[in-house]
Amino acid sequence: MPKKTFFRLPVEKQQRLIQAAHAEFSRVPFNEASVSNIIKAAEIPRGSFYQYFEDKADIFFYDLGLLRDSSKQDLEKTLLAVQGNLFKAVRQFFTEMAEEIINGENAQFYKHLFLHMDYKNRRKMSPELMHAKQDDGLQFLVENVNYDLLKIGADQPEALRILFHELMTTVFQSIAAYYLQQESNHAITIEQVQERFELVLGWLEHGASNEV
Amino acid sequence: MPKKTFFRLPVEKQQRLIQAAHAEFSRVPFNEASVSNIIKAAEIPRGSFYQYFEDKADIFFYDLGLLRDSSKQDLEKTLLAVQGNLFKAVRQFFTEMAEEIINGENAQFYKHLFLHMDYKNRRKMSPELMHAKQDDGLQFLVENVNYDLLKIGADQPEALRILFHELMTTVFQSIAAYYLQQESNHAITIEQVQERFELVLGWLEHGASNEV
DNA sequence: GAAAACAAATGACATAACGTCACAAAATGT
DNA sequence: ACATTTTGTGACGTTATGTCATTTGTTTTC
DSSP states (O other), X not given: OOOHHHHTXXXXXXXXXXXXXXXXXXXXXXXXXXXXXXXXXXXXXXXXXXHHOSSHXXXXXXXXXXXXXXXXXXXXXXXXXXXXXXXXXXXXXXXXXXXXXHHSTTHHHHHHHHHHOBHHHHXXXXXGGGOSOSTTTTHHHHHHSOGGGBSSOTTOHHHHHHHHHHHXXXXXXXXXXXXXXXXXXXXXXXXXXXXXXXXHHHHHHHOSBOOO | OOOHHHHTSOHHHHHHHHHHHHHXXXXXXXXXXXXXXXXXXXXXXXXXXXXXXXXXXXXXXXXXXXXXXXXXXXXXXXXXXXXXXXXHHHHHHHHHHHHHHHHSTTHHHHHHHHHHOBHHHHGGGOOGGGOSOXXXXXXXXXXXXXXXXXXXXXXXXXXXXXXXXXHHHHHHXXXXXXXXXXXXXXXXXXXXXXXXXXXXXXXXXXXXBOOO
16 A cells, blocks of 8 residues: 555645556556656656655555546446346446456556466455455355355355355456457457357356266 | 577586576566576576576576476376366366475475466466467367367367366466465465365356256 | 687676665644 | 654665677588
């Protein structure tokens, strides 16, 4: 998290910094992004940057957090709207999300995010659902999912967490696959992304094995 | 790939370099590893390093390739041994692999590999199966899988590729989950890793949805 | 076996990024 | 008005990267 000093800054200056950072993280993946470029664009001295943020990662995840907050992706509401049908909720969530991520104004930022985020940092980019508390972020899910539709009992919260994690992985993977194809000149349409996601989600839902 | 010059080097010198690199990549994740440390340990001048390798990534993936070659993990043979039963093959593969990765001598290297490999570079760490050719790496799979056991027809090679990719993701994810737990002081046993993997694989095989 | 052609080795160099620190400036409190 | 705290600043030490001119070694050719 940014340091206290940052939040005491004039809003205009805060925005200038965040915009500069956002531009840099849209230009290149996190590892290639440089603090030097950010401060140059924001026109603030080097020392100030480190007065506001711990380091590059600090401002990156703060920026990412802002993006999430401003987006309409809210799995919680969706889950309630579909009476706790987890698969249905994830389907709907993906449809809304894919459109924004692929064609929205932050597409470049998301591209670098999805292609270069590793397992270790994956947790930090999960959707609103697990937003509030890190420790027990899936409490809402555990309480509001309809267990009748799953091979998971209400007494198996850990299994539910794992399933959710797997579903999110599938979401991320599908998006990443899109960007990968794009880079290798085999661009696919957003409909094909949807199809691919549907295919994998179908397997997770009903199995890929042929039980005759 | 290393440059031609590297392969003309005395074997002893090659090994010295690779060992130094391996130690460095075991010490810290790829992004934190430095060429400077590698050349210091290998006792070769800086200029030489760049005569042999393009950059850090070059020697990293070469090292990784050597590891794969020396390991017994061979999905192809396994697939034949189980008459093309893909799920059975992956199960067996995972059992063999998990043990080596978690308790083998290269555990530290693997830890950094699994926790920090992103979507973009994931492909480069796939098992022997897709070893030979990058372009059409899954040809063997397409030809030797028993389609009767899957909800995928022999006329849907693309779907099979996606399923395989998903299975490998599950493998990687399970390993990564182990290391993550370890870091957060909730260490789990290798048996629990197996259980977790079995759970997810079961979903992919038979679905997580309750079709009553 | 000398000369020419090619290959490999070397470390100084230019460049760029990082995070810190001592000091200056501004703001706030009393 | 002065003291105290907070913020601003950019030069600095450090560390890393990849290149290049030059030297050293090896092979080929006549």
